[in-house]
Amino acid sequence: xxxxxxxxxxxxxxxxxxxxxxxxxxxxxxxxxxxxxxxxxxxxxxxxxxxxxxxxxxxxxxxxxxxxxxxxxxxxxxxxxxxxxxxxxxxxxxxxxxxxxxxxxxxxx
Amino acid sequence: xxxxxxxxxxxxxxxxxxxxxxxxxxxxxxxxxxxxxxxxxxxxxxxxxxxxxxxxxxxxxxxxxxxxxxxxxxxxxxxxxxxxxxxxxxxxxxxxxxxxxxxxxxxxxxxxxxxxx
Numbered sequence: 001x002x003x004x005x006x007x008x009x010x011x012x013x014x015x016x017x018x019x020x021x022x023x024x025x026x027x028x029x030x031x032x033x034x035x036x037x038x039x040x041x042x043x044x045x046x047x048x049x050x051x052x053x054x055x056x057x058x059x060x061x062x063x064x065x066x067x068x069x070x071x072x073x074x075x076x077x078x079x080x081x082x083x084x085x086x087x088x089x090x091x092x093x094x095x096x097x098x099x100x101x102x103x104x105x106x107x108x109x
Numbered sequence: 110x111x112x113x114x115x116x117x118x119x120x121x122x123x124x125x126x127x128x129x130x131x132x133x134x135x136x137x138x139x140x141x142x143x144x145x146x147x148x149x150x151x152x153x154x155x156x157x158x159x160x161x162x163x164x165x166x167x168x169x170x171x172x173x174x175x176x177x178x179x180x181x182x183x184x185x186x187x188x189x190x191x192x193x194x195x196x197x198x199x200x201x202x203x204x205x206x207x208x209x210x211x212x213x214x215x216x217x218x219x220x221x222x223x224x225x226x
Contacts, residue, residue, distance in 0.1 A: 043217045043218065043219045043220070044153075044202070044204075044217040045217065046214065046215070086152065086153070095141060095143070095206050095215065096143055096155050096158055097143070097153075097155065097204075097215070098155065099145075099152045099153045099154075100152060101151065101152040102152055
């Protein structure tokens with residue numbers, strides 16, 4: 001069975017500092033990986049997905065199949081980045097998502 | 110962008126009663142919708158996949174007779190919690206990938222908080 005692990009429940013950084021939210025997964029195959037974000041009092045929304053290789057709001061995530069990781073990074077954190085971040089996995093051909101436990105990012109001024 | 114709504118946003122009910130939660134895709138069609146459950150300070154756990162025109166697919170450990178799912182149309186799925194008990198109190202979230210468009214693009218509803226007294 002697939003599993004997504006986010007080891008940090010809370011990550012607190014100062015504005016302008018680099019950010020890395022860790023995500024490791026277990027799946028015997030090539031899943032699709034996603035990062036979802038939930039801002040305060042808002043619904044869950046897609047931040048980025050590994051197949052797009054895109055940068056959204058300055059965030060990037062590289063899929064490392066050898067380490068089975070999909071860490072989310074941003075070189076300079078902004079206060080508006082404060083939110084709950086979830087890493088998620090979908091097996092090939094399936095749309096249902098398996099979520100990690102989430103990491104709360106706090107960016108302090 | 111695509112919007113998914115849920116109704117009600119919160120509900121309080123007595124133990125033993127049934128509660129229906131609606132999930133609607135407002136501006137797109139979705140042959141499949143997903144129902145998740147989130148306990149406080151925990152992650153979203155997939156409960157079931159709702160399929161328009163056919164039976165829902167339940168994840169292991171989810172009682173299909175307790176959590177009835179009906180996907181009545183291409184824009185509406187309902188989750189009915191039957192004979193609710195306090196342990197069913199949770200945050201229920203639905204999501205819907207558009208029938209057309211990016212295969213793994215999903216839109217989430219705002220969630221429904223259920224409290225069973």
